[in-house]
Amino acid sequence: GAGVSQSPSNKVTEKGKDVELRCDPISGHTALYWYRQSLGQGLEFLIYFQGNSAPDKSGLPSDRFSAERTGGSVSTLTIQRTQQEDSAVYLCASSAGTSGDTDTQYFGPGTRLTVL
Amino acid sequence: AQSVTQLGSHVSVSEGALVLLRCNYSSSVPPYLFWYVQYPNQGLQLLLKYTSAATLVKGINGFEAEFKKSETSFHLTKPSAHMSDAAEYFCAVSEGSGGAQKLVFGQGTRLTINP
Numbered sequence: 578g579a580g581v582s583q584s585p586s587n588k589v590t591e592k593g594k595d596v597e598l599r600c601d602p603i604s605g606h607t608a609l610y611w612y613r614q615s616l617g618q619g620l621e622f623l624i625y626f627q628g629n630s631a632p633d634k635s636g637l638p639s640d641r642f643s644a645e646r647t648g649g650s651v652s653t654l655t656i657q658r659t660q661q662e663d664s665a666v667y668l669c670a671s672s673a674g675t676s677g678d679t680d681t682q683y684f685g686p687g688t689r690l691t692v693l
Numbered sequence: 694a695q696s697v698t699q700l701g702s703h704v705s706v707s708e709g710a711l712v713l714l715r716c717n718y719s720s721s722v723p724p725y726l727f728w729y730v731q732y733p734n735q736g737l738q739l740l741l742k743y744t745s746a747a748t749l750v751k752g753i754n755g756f757e758a759e760f761k762k763s764e765t766s767f768h769l770t771k772p773s774a775h776m777s778d779a780a781e782y783f784c785a786v787s788e789g790s791g792g793a794q795k796l797v798f799g800q801g802t803r804l805t806i807n808p
Contacts, residue, residue: 581736608794610795610796612796619798619799619800619801620783620785620796620798620801621798622795622796622797625795633795636795668736668737670737672794680794681739681742682739682794682796683739684729684736684737684738685736686734686735686736687736
């Protein structure tokens with residue numbers, strides 16, 4: 578079946594502009610995660626969704642970052658007033674969200690964001 | 694908070710040689726541990742995971758890892774390297790409870806295979 582997809586694959590924007598990054602999880606997966614991969618910080622957790630609610634937003638670096646998920650499926654990560662330090666690859670992952678034996682997170686190909 | 698340390702940001706081996714990528718973790722509770730591989734311009738692919746069922750875990754592409762609680766280690770090995778194994782490898786520990794199992798990653802190890 579189809580894996581996790583993300584769009585756009587690349588995004589170049591100017592400092593101060595807003596950007597939206599999209600994630601389509603695997604069909605039926607209730608859990609969705611956003612991570613950021615940058616040269617200086619490695620792979621960092623940003624936010625987690627279970628269904629449409631976000632019980633863990635602890636990794637969002639500032640209030641310029643927000644995310645939502647609708648219909649228990651697609652998620653959008655929005656960065657307002659982008660800064661150069663926001664340049665990174667943004668990875669989305671989804672999992673079945675089952676309890677007990679931890680389930681596997683499947684990753685999308687990422688969106689490479691460059692802020693000029 | 695849990696953390697993961699990968700010893701060696703770059704590892705280079707000859708084709709056919711043993712691959713050993715090191716990972717140490719810190720955790721106050723029995724952890725769930727993972728190895729992911731990332732090929733250029735792609736997302737992360739799960740190689741294997743440890744969930745306390747067995748200390749020696751076999752994964753895809755001939756990789757395996759052994760959980761050693763006394764050493765807080767989860768090193769990744771492959772007996773014979775192939776050119777296609779060239780990639781970046783990430784060790785991760787899960788953190789959270791219930792359904793929230795966010796991953797905490799090590800800094801990654803870039804594996805180069807010499808012909």
